[in-house]
Amino acid sequence: MNQDFVKIKIILGSTRQGRFSDKIGNWVFEQIKKHQNVTAEILDLREYNLPFYDEIRNENIERFSQQIKSADGFIIIAPEYNHGIPAVLKNALDWCYEEWNYKPVAFVGYGGVGAARSIEQLRLVAIELRMIPVRNAVHILGNRYFPYQEGKVTFEELVNDHNEAIHNLIHELLWLTRIFKEARSKKN
Numbered sequence: 745m746n747q748d749f750v751k752i753k754i755i756l757g758s759t760r761q762g763r764f765s766d767k768i769g770n771w772v773f774e775q776i777k778k779h780q781n782v783t784a785e786i787l788d789l790r791e792y793n794l795p796f797y798d799e800i801r802n803e804n805i806e807r808f809s810q811q812i813k814s815a816d817g818f819i820i821i822a823p824e825y826n827h828g829i830p831a832v833l834k835n836a837l838d839w840c841y842e843e844w845n846y847k848p849v850a851f852v853g854y855g856g857v858g859a860a861r862s863i864e865q866l867r868l869v870a871i872e873l874r875m876i877p878v879r880n881a882v883h884i885l886g887n888r889y890f891p892y893q894e895g896k897v898t899f900e901e902l903v904n905d906h907n908e909a910i911h912n913l914i915h916e917l918l919w920l921t922r923i924f925k926e927a928r929s930k931k932n
């Protein structure tokens with residue numbers, strides 16, 4: 745088995761109609777394809793329709809759990825709702841535990857302050873899930889994001905500012921992901 749080969753899931757952090765997370769998720773997906781020895785997939789929470797956390801597991805939760813279990817690392821596309829984590833994303837994180845353990849996670853956020861507050865909270869949650877949150881993140885700030893929403897800046901203009909940052913983030917995530925994939929295989 746090629747130990748260098750890793751699987752990354754790009755998790756879209758919102759499910760609402762008219763969301764932006766899918767557009768940024770697709771951009772991240774295109775960027776990650778430029779790197780070697782990695783397969784990436786977009787994980788869209790819309791396709792799982794997860795109930796609010798309960799003790800009863802249904803077939804959707806099992807499907808979701810399998811997706812998380814099969815991944816070596818994650819990029820979470822993080823919106824910020826009322827200075828916090830979107831509930832749909834927090835609920836998805838709560839549904840798994842061991843499936844997340846010892847797996848690196850990086851964040852890409854957008855909004856007034858690039859979802860900085862949401863991402864700070866996500867890092868704390870990630871630690872509780874025994875994940876390895878990457879210190880840096882890509883933050884698409886309101887001074888560019890809001891003009892984009894108003895049609896004054898194109899999507900390309902918006903993301904091109906962040907090409908170097910996303911490249912560096914993916915590079916660091918993949919390095920950590922390879923280290924922790926090997927470490928998990930040796931865990932007793």
Ligand SMILES: Cc1cc2nc3c(=O)[nH]c(=O)nc-3n(C[C@H](O)[C@H](O)[C@H](O)COP(=O)(O)O)c2cc1C
Nearest residue numbers: 758760763764765823824825826827854855856857
């Ligand atoms: C319920 C709600 C709360 C929001 N709260 C914030 C916020 O606290 N900070 C912020 O920068 N943007 C906030 N916004 C604006 C979001 O940044 C913007 O709508 C973004 O596109 C949301 O991500 P999504 O399109 O992927 O759902 C909020 C949007 C919604 C719908």
